[in-house]
Amino acid sequence: MINEVPMLTNVTNEAASCMQVIKHPDKSEWKSLLARPTFDTSSLNDTVSRILTDIRQEGDAAVLRYGEMFDKAVLKELRVTLPEINEAANLLSEDLKEAIHVAAKNIEKFHVSQKFETKKIETTPGVICWQKAVGIEKVGLYIPGGSAPLFSTVLMLAIPAKIAGCKEIILCTPPDKDGNINPAILYAAKMAGATSIFKVGGVQAIGAMAYGTATVPKVYKIFGPGNQYVMAAKQLVSLRDVAIDMPAGPSEVQVIADETANAAFIAADLLSQAEHGADSQVILTTTSEKVIEQVLSEIQVQLALLPRKEIAEKALKHSKAILLKNNEDIIELTNEYAPEHLIIETADYIQLAQQVVNAGSVFLGNYTPESAGDYASGTNHTLPTNGYAKAYSGVNLDSFIKKITFQEISREGIQNLGKTIEVMAENELLYAHKNAVTLRLK
Amino acid sequence: MINEVPMLTNVTNEAASCMQVIKHPDKSEWKSLLARPTFDTSSLNDTVSRILTDIRQEGDAAVLRYGEMFDKAVLKELRVTLPEINEAANLLSEDLKEAIHVAAKNIEKFHVSQKFETKKIETTPGVICWQKAVGIEKVGLYIPGGSAPLFSTVLMLAIPAKIAGCKEIILCTPPDKDGNINPAILYAAKMAGATSIFKVGGVQAIGAMAYGTATVPKVYKIFGPGNQYVMAAKQLVSLRDVAIDMPAGPSEVQVIADETANAAFIAADLLSQAEHGADSQVILTTTSEKVIEQVLSEIQVQLALLPRKEIAEKALKHSKAILLKNNEDIIELTNEYAPEHLIIETADYIQLAQQVVNAGSVFLGNYTPESAGDYASGTNHTLPTNGYAKAYSGVNLDSFIKKITFQEISREGIQNLGKTIEVMAENELLYAHKNAVTLRLK
Numbered sequence: 083m084i085n086e087v088p089m090l091t092n093v094t095n096e097a098a099s100c101m102q103v104i105k106h107p108d109k110s111e112w113k114s115l116l117a118r119p120t121f122d123t124s125s126l127n128d129t130v131s132r133i134l135t136d137i138r139q140e141g142d143a144a145v146l147r148y149g150e151m152f153d154k155a156v157l158k159e160l161r162v163t164l165p166e167i168n169e170a171a172n173l174l175s176e177d178l179k180e181a182i183h184v185a186a187k188n189i190e191k192f193h194v195s196q197k198f199e200t201k202k203i204e205t206t207p208g209v210i211c212w213q214k215a216v217g218i219e220k221v222g223l224y225i226p227g228g229s230a231p232l233f234s235t236v237l238m239l240a241i242p243a244k245i246a247g248c249k250e251i252i253l254c255t256p257p258d259k260d261g262n263i264n265p266a267i268l269y270a271a272k273m274a275g276a277t278s279i280f281k282v283g284g285v286q287a288i289g290a291m292a293y294g295t296a297t298v299p300k301v302y303k304i305f306g307p308g309n310q311y312v313m314a315a316k317q318l319v320s321l322r323d324v325a326i327d328m329p330a331g332p333s334e335v336q337v338i339a340d341e342t343a344n345a346a347f348i349a350a351d352l353l354s355q356a357e358h359g360a361d362s363q364v365i366l367t368t369t370s371e372k373v374i375e376q377v378l379s380e381i382q383v384q385l386a387l388l389p390r391k392e393i394a395e396k397a398l399k400h401s402k403a404i405l406l407k408n409n410e411d412i413i414e415l416t417n418e419y420a421p422e423h424l425i426i427e428t429a430d431y432i433q434l435a436q437q438v439v440n441a442g443s444v445f446l447g448n449y450t451p452e453s454a455g456d457y458a459s460g461t462n463h464t465l466p467t468n469g470y471a472k473a474y475s476g477v478n479l480d481s482f483i484k485k486i487t488f489q490e491i492s493r494e495g496i497q498n499l500g501k502t503i504e505v506m507a508e509n510e511l512l513y514a515h516k517n518a519v520t521l522r523l524k
Numbered sequence: 525m526i527n528e529v530p531m532l533t534n535v536t537n538e539a540a541s542c543m544q545v546i547k548h549p550d551k552s553e554w555k556s557l558l559a560r561p562t563f564d565t566s567s568l569n570d571t572v573s574r575i576l577t578d579i580r581q582e583g584d585a586a587v588l589r590y591g592e593m594f595d596k597a598v599l600k601e602l603r604v605t606l607p608e609i610n611e612a613a614n615l616l617s618e619d620l621k622e623a624i625h626v627a628a629k630n631i632e633k634f635h636v637s638q639k640f641e642t643k644k645i646e647t648t649p650g651v652i653c654w655q656k657a658v659g660i661e662k663v664g665l666y667i668p669g670g671s672a673p674l675f676s677t678v679l680m681l682a683i684p685a686k687i688a689g690c691k692e693i694i695l696c697t698p699p700d701k702d703g704n705i706n707p708a709i710l711y712a713a714k715m716a717g718a719t720s721i722f723k724v725g726g727v728q729a730i731g732a733m734a735y736g737t738a739t740v741p742k743v744y745k746i747f748g749p750g751n752q753y754v755m756a757a758k759q760l761v762s763l764r765d766v767a768i769d770m771p772a773g774p775s776e777v778q779v780i781a782d783e784t785a786n787a788a789f790i791a792a793d794l795l796s797q798a799e800h801g802a803d804s805q806v807i808l809t810t811t812s813e814k815v816i817e818q819v820l821s822e823i824q825v826q827l828a829l830l831p832r833k834e835i836a837e838k839a840l841k842h843s844k845a846i847l848l849k850n851n852e853d854i855i856e857l858t859n860e861y862a863p864e865h866l867i868i869e870t871a872d873y874i875q876l877a878q879q880v881v882n883a884g885s886v887f888l889g890n891y892t893p894e895s896a897g898d899y900a901s902g903t904n905h906t907l908p909t910n911g912y913a914k915a916y917s918g919v920n921l922d923s924f925i926k927k928i929t930f931q932e933i934s935r936e937g938i939q940n941l942g943k944t945i946e947v948m949a950e951n952e953l954l955y956a957h958k959n960a961v962t963l964r965l966k
Contacts, residue, residue, distance in 0.1 A: 122764075124763075177947050178947055178948070178951050180944075180947075181943070181944040181945075181947035181948050181951075182948070184648075184941070184944040185944055185948060187647075188647035188648055188651070188941075191645060191647045192645050192647050192653045195643055195645045196655065201637055203633060203634050203637045203902065205629075205630035205633045205634050205901060205902035206626075206630055206901075206902075209630070209896070209901050209902070211634045211901055211902045211903050213638065213920065216881045216882075218914065218915050219881065219882070219914065229953060230952040230953040230954065231951070231952065232952060233948075233951070233952070234948055234952060266951060302914040302915040303915045317763055321566075321759055321771070322564075322771075324915070325912070325915035325916060329763070329764070344963075346963050347960070347963055347964060350956065350959050350960035350963050351960050353956040353959070353960075354954070354956045354957045354959075354960045356956070357954060357955070357956040357957070358954075384956070384959065388955055388956055388959075389953070389955050390953075390954070390955065390956070394956065435930060438928065439658045439661065439928075440658075440661070441928050442928070442929070443928070443929040443930070443931070444928060444929070444930045444931070445931055445933075446930060446931065446932040446933075447932055447933070447934075448964075449933045449934060449935050449937065449938045449964055450931055450932060450933040450938075451938075451945075451960035451961055451964060452957075452960065453945050453949055453954075453957035453958070453960045453961055454651070454931065454933055454938070454941060454945055454961070455929075455931055456945075456949075456957060457944065457945045457948045457949065457957075458941055458944045458945050458948065459647060459648075459651050459653055459931045459933065459941065460645065460647035460648075460651070460653045460931075461653050461929040461930075461931050462929065466926075470767070471926065471928075472660065472661065472744040472926075473660050473744040473745045473766070473767035473926065474767060474926055475925075475926040475927040475928070476927075476929060478655065478927060478929070480922060480927070483917075484908075484913065484914075484915065484916055484917040485917040485918075485920060485922070486880065486881075486883050486884070486885070486886060486913075486917070487884070487885040487886070487897075487903040487904065487918060487920070488877065488885070488886045488888060488903075489885070489886070489887055489888065489892055489896065489897055489901045489902075489903050490888040490889055490892060491888075491889070491891045491892040491896055491901065492889075492891060493891050495891065496891045496892075496893075496896070499626070499630075499896060499900055499901065501623070502622075502623040502626040502627055502899065502900045503623075503893075503895050503896055503898075503899045503900050505619050505620055505622075505623035506620070506623050506624070506627060506675075506676055506899045506900065507895055507898075507899065509620050509623075509673070509675070509708060510672040510673065510674060510675070510676060511671060511672040511831070511832075512672065512796070512799060512800075512832070512895075513799070513830055513831050513832065514792060514795040514796045514798070514799040514826070514830055514832070514836065515796045515799070515894075515895040515898060515899075516895070517792050517795070517796075517826065517829075517830075518789070518792035518793050518795075518796045518893035518894065518895045519893055519895055519896070521786075521788050521789055521792050522789060522890075522891055522893065
């Protein structure tokens with residue numbers, strides 16, 4: 083169930099459909115003030131476990147059965163065929179294809195720059211250690227269905243997987259009732275280098291990729307967003323069977339603004355996040371009452387024109403404009419909140435950015451909207467929500483590789499290091515460990 | 525329950541207390557041949573959940589109560605005091621202190637070399653993206669108790685945490701019946717830079733660090749080995765409350781050897797792993813029957829002299845010597861097994877090493893025993909077991925940092941990239957995303 087945040091002191095609802103305004107909250111109130119509208123997926127675990135067990139035991143038959151039940155699609159073939167993939171290009175506008183190419187090039191450029199270079203280190207004469215980055219051989223990407231085709235997420239996951247050298251890049255996404263996948267998803271998947279695409283959605287997709295079926299290969303790591311059932315399934319399979327990108331929660335943005343910022347831009351940035359879902363959260367932090375007033379007023383103007391007005395309104399209800407007394411407090415609150423997205427629209431944004439230690443992706447200055455990072459700046463948009471930025475990075479090239487360590491010790495090296503190892507092994511009461519060195523010293 | 529591996533064809537037990545020998549197994553048998561003696565911790569979840577719930581609700585009182593129950597220690601104070609820490613140095617031999625210093629220096633040198641350097645990338649003129657590595661502010665290290673003091677693990681976790689810039693480095697380890705911590709652990713913890721040490725073990729330690737108590741601070745990520753209860757607790761808290769280093773399983777080694785290898789060295793390496801625990805697994809792979817014969821015979825000789833003979837014997841019972849027909853098969857089997865430790869003792873070890881894609885840490889040549897990496901070569905010994913090396917790295921500097929992405933777009937930059945973002949947002953039906961750009965293009 084959604085945990086609604088308790089009412090706080092100094093709270094006023096400036097407009098019926100707009101965010102709460104909190105002025106100078108006491109630090110003791112920050113924690114409840116910053117609480118997310120989270121969803122506890124453990125209540126879904128029974129349902130999700132049952133589906134996962136069926137998929138583990140029955141494979142494709144269960145995948146097809148649940149696909150009919152949930153996606154209403156009766157499929158003969160789970161795998162998307164080459165003609166279907168090739169046809170996709172004919173169904174998209176030239177504008178969209180061009181945009182996908184531009185975004186893909188930027189994403190590729192930024193993620194290629196993250197390639198790891200091996201350095202050999204001689205820690206002791208004759209003892210050489212190094213790391214080697216190797217792409218995870220088989221990865222699974224989940225792209226949710228629903229009202230909008232998330233082809234941008236296809237780019238964000240498949241492009242770094244390809245750069246990392248992942249050999250099998252499996253993509254699962256639910257079909258529509260007629261058994262079709264949106265052509266923008268197919269087009270982006272082909273361009274980005276997905277090796278197989280399957281018409282499988284929801285818990286079935288996670289189960290199929292975690293265990294493998296006759297048709298869908300088992301993968302070693304699963305990436306991608308999803309609804310609460312998908313999140314619960316990812317968590318359950320991650321306990322034993324497969325790695326996952328990160329735990330997930332509703333999307334969120336925090337904006338830090340001062341009077342040099344443009345209230346219309348800020349309002350648009352807050353609404354970009356609010357339109358994602360009713361459970362999204364947006365936070366405005368500022369030292370200026372005027373900024374809050376202007377932004378709330380701009381939100382009303384812009385909100386009226388949005389097709390997803392109702393969703394955004396719901397999100398705004400658990401969203402907040404927080405007036406703080408100085409930048410130190412703003413930075414402290416930001417690092418406590420650990421926002422998925424942080425937009426800093428202030429004159430001194432560089433100085434503030436240097437103090438950010440907990441955030442997913444940071445957008446600097448008045449001309450850097452979150453939507454740039456969502457689509458095309460080159461940074462990844464799969465980011466840690468729910469405060470997970472305190473411990474997790476967003477998806478990046480590292481997410482698709484593992485680093486294997488190597489060590490090579492010469493006869494001279496073991497002479498130099500041998501006694502150290504013997505003494506330590508002996509003190510940990512591990513005499514076979516010691517003996518492996520003693521024999522070599524002789 | 526421990527899953528015993530089913531019996532296979534072509535299996536002979538060369539000696540009563542020694543490993544199984546499997547000659548030229550068919551590839552269809554590899555999967556069951558390579559099955560680990562794993563333990564399903566989900567059977568412990570009820571017990572572990574109850575303890576965790578008590579700790580979440582009662583804090584220190586529950587920590588003390590369970591400590592009395594499991595560690596038999598009646599404590600007044602959970603925190604190790606400064607005099608206790610300082611006294612530790614007086615209780616250790618000079619040899620051991622010197623060994624700890626040498627190991628620490630190598631571990632430091634190798635992990636410092638892993639520091640991340642920010643590169644700013646201009647993906648499109650006016651669009652600059654970069655990553656910044658920031659240490660996770662609060663980390664918790666768990667060091668198990670038991671027969672041997674694992675001061676080496678203290679070094680392996682606290683040194684990279686310090687280098688990463690973690691501000692709070694909390695260490696929990698169970699006390700003995702008299703309420704004392706082994707001085708080697710205290711000495712290593714102080715030297716490596718732990719900021720607080722607590723006399724808390726088992727599930728209590730994981731709960732205390734995951735939720736925080738009046739005495740033990742809440743951390744954002746928990747590291748370290750432990751028994752099955754600790755493993756179950758780490759998994760449970762990782763679902764919502766805190767990140768963990770990686771899932772864990774029994775330790776294991778695979779040796780690849782040819783006739784240029786020294787059978788006594790190989791036997792010692794296999795036994796080093798076998799003495800870790802009855803559930804350890806050791807695998808010898810070779811194309812030479814002679815190597816198998818010689819190694820098995822050496823194992824008998826060395827085993828007889830080991831203090832931990834009984835443990836090693838039990839481990840050897842589910843361990844295997846596998847004869848394969850060529851190096852291609854050896855590499856294929858290795859990458860399928862994905863060993864935690866891989867020792868390559870062959871003439872052409874460099875060439876073989878280049879083909880390894882799934883392993884935790886690799887030891888090259890005849891003078892590189894696993895115990896070098898366990899203690900002092902500089903590489904980390906906290907490594908992915910149970911085949912997790914297919915998706916996970918061992919602990920390294922990355923484990924203690926997260927990378928925040930930044931983007932800074934100029935007015936010119938948004939002109940260059942704006943249309944791309946607008947077209948993509950529109951096609952994902954996210955009009956507020958589009959509007960955040962449109963307003964800025966005006």
